[in-house]
Amino acid sequence: MKLANMFIFLLLISPFSQNEELVITHQGEDILTIHPADILMDATLQPFIDHAKVYEIMVRxxxxVKEEPVxxxxxxxxxIVAEKxxxxxxxxxxxxxxxxxxxxxxxxxIEVPMNTVHPKVDSEVLASLRAQKIGHYDTYFNSNNKERTHNIRLAAESIDSTVVFPGETFSFNEVVGKRTKEKGYLPAPVIVRGEVSEGIGGGICQVSSTIFNAVDNAGVQIEQRYSHSKRVPYVPEGRDATVSWYGPDFTFKNIYNQPLLLRANVYGGQMSVSVYSSDVINFESREIPGASKKLPEETELKQRKVE
Known part of the structure; x- marks a missing residue:
């Protein structure tokens, strides 16, 4: 209310000129020039300003100027690669x-005023979470399937170094994001309603299934998990976790009083996920059946033209 009164007072005593431009700068460089006449509600009502237009300028x-923390x-x-x-x-x-x-x-x-945004995970947090491995799981795939291997590796890179804090829920879809061509994902065989078809991001469910078994081994609370409509070959029956951007997600909750660190790596035809935490964590692990190293037979699908 006080701010609004100040603006009204300024308006009454100091009307601005429509001919004078307002230059907005950031780090010493001009980033936007505003013509005051462009933000008036009406020329006949000057110097009254259209506040909606001012808000649009602020959004622009x-x-x-926004820089996301890393x-x-x-x-x-x-x-440890330092945060930004x-x-x-x-x-x-x-x-x-x-x-x-x-x-x-x-x-x-006017120089743009900025607020500092600190990253959620800094070097100190990471250093404290490498003391103890509390969960692990390996799955295997045919590395000769280049497209599927590429997708698995890309998703693993998105997961690697993720920290899940106490009481926080991990979401696979949220962390990995939408699997699109623009993000580098390739068409590869995927299972949809029990049928094999061509789709962007094929192989992603092997990543989510490997994570599920690793965190289940660590004793976390599984919040959301769905199985494929058809048995998958890379994990024991009933141990898969299907995911889809517009469909099912895989989520778990960190029920411990210490943060959890996920490490995801791909070595040739092996996908590995490990769960780490501090040396003071009190956890209770679960016995998880291991995955078969036998690779399934693959049938090459005919390429379909994408319009």
Missing amino acids: VEKL NAKIGESGE TGYQLDKQAFSKNMYHSLYSQNGHE
């Missing part, structure tokens, strides 16, 4: 500065 600026992760050689701090627009300060500049007789350039 936020997209231009979590720390474990590199290929086992080293993110930044986002300070909306309240930006709105205040913008209105002040529009109605001020001094200065028509």
